[in-house]
Amino acid sequence: xxxxxxxxxxxxxxxxxxxxxxxxxxxxxxxxxxxxxxxxxxxxxxxxxxxxxxxxxxxxxxxxxxxxxxxxxxxxxxxxxxxxxxxxxxxxxxxxxxxxxxxxxxxxxxxxxxxxxxxxxxxxxxxxxxxxxxxxxxxxxxxxxxxxxxxxxxxxxxxxxxxxxxxxxxxxxxxxxxxxxxxxxxxxxxxxxxxxxxxxxxxxxxxxxxxxxxxxxxxxxxxxxxxxxxxxxxxxxxxxxxxxxxxxxxxxxxxxxxxxxxxxxxxxxxxxxxxxxxxxxxxxxxxxxxxxxxxxxxxxxxxxxxxxxxxxxxxxxxxxxxxxxxxxxxxxxxxxxxxxxxxxxxxxxxxxxxxxxxxxxxxxxxxxxxxxxxxxxxxxxxxxxxxxxxxxxxxxxxxxxxxxxxxxxxxxxxxxxxxxxxxxxxxxxxxxxxxxxxxxxxxxxxxxxxxx
Amino acid sequence: xxxxxxxxxxxxxxxxxxxxxxxxxxxxxxxxxxxxxxxxxxxxxxxxxxxxxxxxxxxxxxxxxxxxxxxxxxxxxxxxxxxxxxxxxxxxxxxxxxxxxxxxxxxxxxxxxxxxxxxxxxxxxxxxxxxxxxxxxxxxxxxxxxxxxxxxxxxxxxxxxxxxxxxxxxxxxxxxxxxxxxxxxxxxxxxxxxxxxxxxxxxxxxxxxxxxxxxxxxxxxxxxxxxxxxxxxxxxxxxxxxxxxxxxxxxxxxxxxxxxxxxxxxxxxxxxxxxxxxxxxxxxxxxxxxx
Numbered sequence: 090x091x092x093x094x095x096x097x098x099x100x101x102x103x104x105x106x107x108x109x110x111x112x113x114x115x116x117x118x119x120x121x122x123x124x125x126x127x128x129x130x131x132x133x134x135x136x137x138x139x140x141x142x143x144x145x146x147x148x149x150x151x152x153x154x155x156x157x158x159x160x161x162x163x164x165x166x167x168x169x170x171x172x173x174x175x176x177x178x179x180x181x182x183x184x185x186x187x188x189x190x191x192x193x194x195x196x197x198x199x200x201x202x203x204x205x206x207x208x209x210x211x212x213x214x215x216x217x218x219x220x221x222x223x224x225x226x227x228x229x230x231x232x233x234x235x236x237x238x239x240x241x242x243x244x245x246x247x248x249x250x251x252x253x254x255x256x257x258x259x260x261x262x263x264x265x266x267x268x269x270x271x272x273x274x275x276x277x278x279x280x281x282x283x284x285x286x287x288x289x290x291x292x293x294x295x296x297x298x299x300x301x302x303x304x305x306x307x308x309x310x311x312x313x314x315x316x317x318x319x320x321x322x323x324x325x326x327x328x329x330x331x332x333x334x335x336x337x338x339x340x341x342x343x344x345x346x347x348x349x350x351x352x353x354x355x356x357x358x359x360x361x362x363x364x365x366x367x368x369x370x371x372x373x374x375x376x377x378x379x380x381x382x383x384x385x386x387x388x389x390x391x392x393x394x395x396x397x398x399x400x401x402x403x404x405x406x407x408x409x410x411x412x413x414x415x416x417x418x419x420x421x422x423x424x425x426x427x428x429x430x431x432x433x434x435x436x437x438x439x440x441x442x443x444x445x446x447x448x449x450x451x452x453x454x455x456x457x458x459x460x461x462x463x464x465x466x467x468x469x470x471x472x473x474x475x476x477x478x479x480x481x482x483x484x485x486x487x488x489x490x491x492x493x494x495x496x497x498x499x500x501x502x503x504x505x506x507x508x509x510x511x512x513x514x515x516x517x518x519x520x521x522x523x524x525x526x527x528x529x530x531x532x533x534x535x536x537x538x539x540x541x
Numbered sequence: 542x543x544x545x546x547x548x549x550x551x552x553x554x555x556x557x558x559x560x561x562x563x564x565x566x567x568x569x570x571x572x573x574x575x576x577x578x579x580x581x582x583x584x585x586x587x588x589x590x591x592x593x594x595x596x597x598x599x600x601x602x603x604x605x606x607x608x609x610x611x612x613x614x615x616x617x618x619x620x621x622x623x624x625x626x627x628x629x630x631x632x633x634x635x636x637x638x639x640x641x642x643x644x645x646x647x648x649x650x651x652x653x654x655x656x657x658x659x660x661x662x663x664x665x666x667x668x669x670x671x672x673x674x675x676x677x678x679x680x681x682x683x684x685x686x687x688x689x690x691x692x693x694x695x696x697x698x699x700x701x702x703x704x705x706x707x708x709x710x711x712x713x714x715x716x717x718x719x720x721x722x723x724x725x726x727x728x729x730x731x732x733x734x735x736x737x738x739x740x741x742x743x744x745x746x747x748x749x750x751x752x753x754x755x756x757x758x759x760x761x762x763x764x765x766x767x768x769x770x771x772x773x774x775x776x777x778x779x780x781x782x783x784x785x786x787x788x789x790x791x792x793x794x795x796x797x798x799x800x801x802x803x804x805x806x807x808x809x810x811x812x813x814x815x816x817x818x819x820x821x822x823x824x825x826x827x828x829x830x831x832x
Contacts (some may be wrong), residue, residue, distance in 0.1 A: 117797050157650070161659035307804055332542055335804035341764040342755065344685070345799035345806060348554045351679055352547035365758050368661050372756055376682040396660050397756070509749040 101270075130162055130460025135370035136541055137251030142227035143462040147200040150175070152221025152255065153233035154244075155210040155484050159339040160169045160364035163392050163441045164529045167257055168205060169434050175201045177429070178453050184425045188478050189454035196453050197462065208233060210338070210364075219243060223250050229462055230255055230452060235364075235441070236338075237261030237310035240275075247272035248538055253464055255448045258441055260363075260389045262313035265492040266533025272464070274471055274491040276446045276451060279321070280310075281533075282526040283388050283409040284317035284498035288408055291386065292521060299326070302355035302383070303333040304362050304370055306347060310389075311335070314361045318388045331355045335490055336362070336370075343370040347377045358383045368397045375402055392439030394516035395502065403502030403514060410498045412443035412480060413515050423480040437512045447479055451493070465540040481520065489530030491537065494523040543800055550679040551796040557601050557685050559792020560576040560692040561751055565765060566772040566784040567699060568743030574779025575736045578627060579635070583769065584762025586741050590615045590748025591757045592653055595662050604667040608749050615745020623737035628730065646762070654759040661756035664749070676749035684753050691750055696785055699743065703781055712736055716779045717828070771814045779806040779826025786825060 121433035130140055142148060152171055155164035177185045179201055181194040195201060204226060206218030215233060223230040231247065234240045234257025241263055247254030248270040256264060256275040260283070260465035265275050278286075303319065305311040315333060322328035332353040334346035347370075350358065358379060362370045367387070371394070374380045380402060386395065387403075395403040412439040417424035426446060430438040438446075455475060456462060459470035472488035484495040508514065569583045579585075585669045594611030598604065626645070630638045664745065665671070666684035673680045703709035711732050723729040768791060776787025794813050799806040817824060 133774070157654075157659075158763075160757075161654075161760065165659065187708075247819070333803075334799075337807050340807070341761065342558060344554050344558060345551060346803055348550045348679065348796070349542050349799060349803065350545060352544060352550055365756075365760075368756055372663070373754070375674075376684070376754070378680045378682075393660065408690060438588060489554040514545050 096457055129495060131463055133463055137464055138223060138227040138229055139463055142229040143199065144259045148196065148229045148462065149226040149227035150201060150203040151219050151226065152203055152361040153206045153208040153215040153229040154216045155235050156207040159366055160210040163218060163364055164235045164440055166392050166441040167445045167493065170438065170442030171449060173430055173433060174449035175203060176445040177447065179309050184422065185428060185450055185453065188450040189457055190307060191457035192453055196456050208239055210236040210239060212238050212294065213241045216242050216246050219246055228252060232448065234258045237264055238308045240264045241268045243310060244268055244270045244273040251469060255452050258444055260318060261309040262533050263309050265490045266535055269535040269537055270535040271468060271487055271489050276448045276493045277411045278409065278497045280314035280317040281528050282497050282523065283314065284321045285526040286410040286501055286521040287388050288321035288325060290499045291322065294407065296490055297326045299328045299357055300331045300355050301328055301357040301359050302331055302350040302353050303358045305335045306366060307335045309336050311361050315390050338366065343373045347374055351377060351379060355383055357386055359386045360390060361388060363389065363391050367391045367394055371398045371402050375453055378482060390440060392441040395510055398505060399513055400505045400508060404504045406502040408500050410500055411440035413500050413517055414438060415517055417482065420480055420482060422478060426480055430495055443480060451477065461466055462514050468540060487530060490535040494527065496523050498519045546678040551800045553676065555670060555793035555796030556789065557689050557791035558763030558795060560689045561747060562772050562791050563788025564692045564695055564784045565744060565747045566769040566788050567696065568740040569769050569782055570773045570779055570784040571781065572737055572740035575712055576628065576631065576733050581639060581766065582646040582649060583744055586615055586744040587748040587765055588759065588762035589618065589649055590745025591752045592657060593745065593755055593763035594651040595664050595753055598664050604811030607664060611749030612742055612746040619741020620734060620738040623734045627737060631760065632744055650759045659759060661758045663756050664752040666753035688750060688754065695746060708735065720745065756760045768810065771810050774814050774824055775817050777824025780826035782826055783826030
């Protein structure tokens with residue numbers, strides 16, 4: 090029995106009603122005011138929620154993150170990143186201005202409002218919620234993720250509805266590969282870049298010709314990450330995949346998979362599982378004595394993993410990630426972000442929040458650069474090559490598949506005795522530049538589709 | 542990966558997995574068999590048992606007290622639930638019962654999430670039972686071995702209550718025909734309360750016994766609930782031996798299928814359920830004509 094819950098809104102109900110009234114009020118304004126408000130926008134036939142969604146003094150963003158289910162912890166973290174970004178954009182915070190220099194307050198002077206729905210990491214739930222935000226709230230941009238199955242579904246919705254989808258956490262090669270769309274963009278690292286970044290680190294640390302067991306969640310994210318990592322290690326290091334344990338999202342127990350791995354003769358356990366599945370499979374691997382006998386590898390980092398399983402399990406473990414907070418030592422924007430986030434929420438942000446914040450900051454930059462919310466103009470703004478600031482140094486959008494060219498961070502788990510404070514779980518081993526990690530733009534079959 | 546040692550390992554693992562499923566399913570099947578209420582909150586009750594035990598464990602550090610706390614807390618919750626809500630639904634249509642128990646499960650899950658967040662919690666196994674045991678063909682977590690024993694004892698206790706006591710006789714009679722039991726002058730509603738309490742207690746007990754094996758999360762009951770339904774269908778609705786045998790069969794199906802193709806382990810469970818429904822709709826141990 091799958092439980093399905095209606096969307097919930099953050100903030101108070103009253104706040105939501107106010108938002109609704111605000112949007113409705115904007116629509117009901119006298120014709121003269123409306124045409125004046127739209128005057129800044131170029132003259133085009135209506136498309137998607139444009140110009141209806143930008144006719145008031147605010148614009149609406151639809152956010153769907155998992156707040157229940159296997160990925161709930163990561164979804165909440167992601168949501169906090171969005172909230173901080175919206176707060177900063179609306180206030181014209183110095184951090185946002187570092188990334189989007191033209192920002193004053195809001196985006197093109199319009200305040201950002203938002204609604205939040207629980208996707209439970211299920212594509213159906215996410216699509217229904219976003220459809221509602223598009224129809225009822227005239228959302229000008231939709232976002233959310235923490236499951237590539239959701240990201241791919243929202244890609245399709247965005248292209249159909251002609252509303253920009255700024256993708257949340259999604260690790261599948263398909264999101265900007267075979268399932269890419271003109272109306273979707275992705276900031277974070279993914280299977281192929283993770284594999285090409287962590288692969289050399291593994292070969293350097295452990296050498297060639299090793300035997301590895303994979304644990305793979307049974308959907309687009311799991312399959313593409315496992316494929317990319319295995320291909321790298323096989324081709325470049327002569328490693329062998331001795332078993333691949335594919336399991337459903339939210340499996341209640343991993344004992345039978347671990348039993349197979351115990352009997353496989355593997356020396357490495359490459360765990361692609363994510364969210365609570367990763368927590369449970371790592372803990373049970375320890376119970377079965379597979380860890381630390383086998384070396385654990387996390388090719389696609391899971392926010393909060395170390396906090397949940399403890400440093401005894403993550404000690405010495407290599408992982409590829411989007412961001413780790415100790416990068417603040419070398420990257421000034423990262424430092425600002427970590428301080429602001431910690432001040433508001435009381436803990437160091439993980440990469441889910443970092444990704445969420447960066448997505449919104451880069452979206453604000455793209456809209457300000459376009460000078461309009463008109464979707465084809467915003468998309469063309471994303472596609473026009475220019476250097477951008479980020480928490481991890483200079484980055485750039487790739488116009489052919491709407492993937493950000495950004496570094497992948499290789500981290501290694503610290504031993505409990507080496508931790509300088511209770512959140513000092515990982516040591517940044519290497520910041521691998523992004524350009525060399527990516528496949529050719531058309532290698533995964535990306536065809537972006539139409540602007541209108 | 543079919544090798545002799547892996548086969549033996551999986552055979553044993555299936556037994557261990559199945560034992561726990563049997564325990565949870567027995568609570569579900571007793572409630573459904575006696576009260577006619579399909580309790581969709583059973584998975585959430587399993588989860589609450591784990592969290593209640595976790596709280597006790599945090600305060601006392603004693604696993605035995607944690608097990609007692611998880612079990613007794615769920616007994617109390619079960620009795621209160623029955624008195625306040627469930628009993629008003631005995632004569633209502635089945636859909637109403639599904640909706641109210643489904644609603645309760647959402648409430649339970651969100652209450653736990655509110656107090657404990659979605660981040661997982663762990664309960665350590667008692668020191669004597671932690672570590673790994675060499676079974677010859679494989680190393681197996683000692684606590685999981687102990688769970689097989691603990692569950693066997695718990696199921697035996699349930700068996701004695703159901704088959705060797707007057708209460709058990711009434712309950713079993715109630716499963717067959719509650720109207721007749723009522724007309725014999727037995728306060729069947731009182732029995733219902735006790736039965737619901739016992740079912741809830743079994744779920745709570747399973748929840749805390751299972752806690753050291755998994756990490757607790759508010760959503761953990763959802764996947765378990767689906768599996769226990771499959772177990773009950775395979776074993777036969779309302780049948781206690783059916784729940785036990787069904788649980789063991791389910792555990793073996795998951796384990797042995799994973800050896801051939803891990804991707805199909807859980808799918809095969811449903812395939813088995815479909816097969817049973819086609820060939821023997823009342824389940825392996827279900828009596829003919831029973832709802």
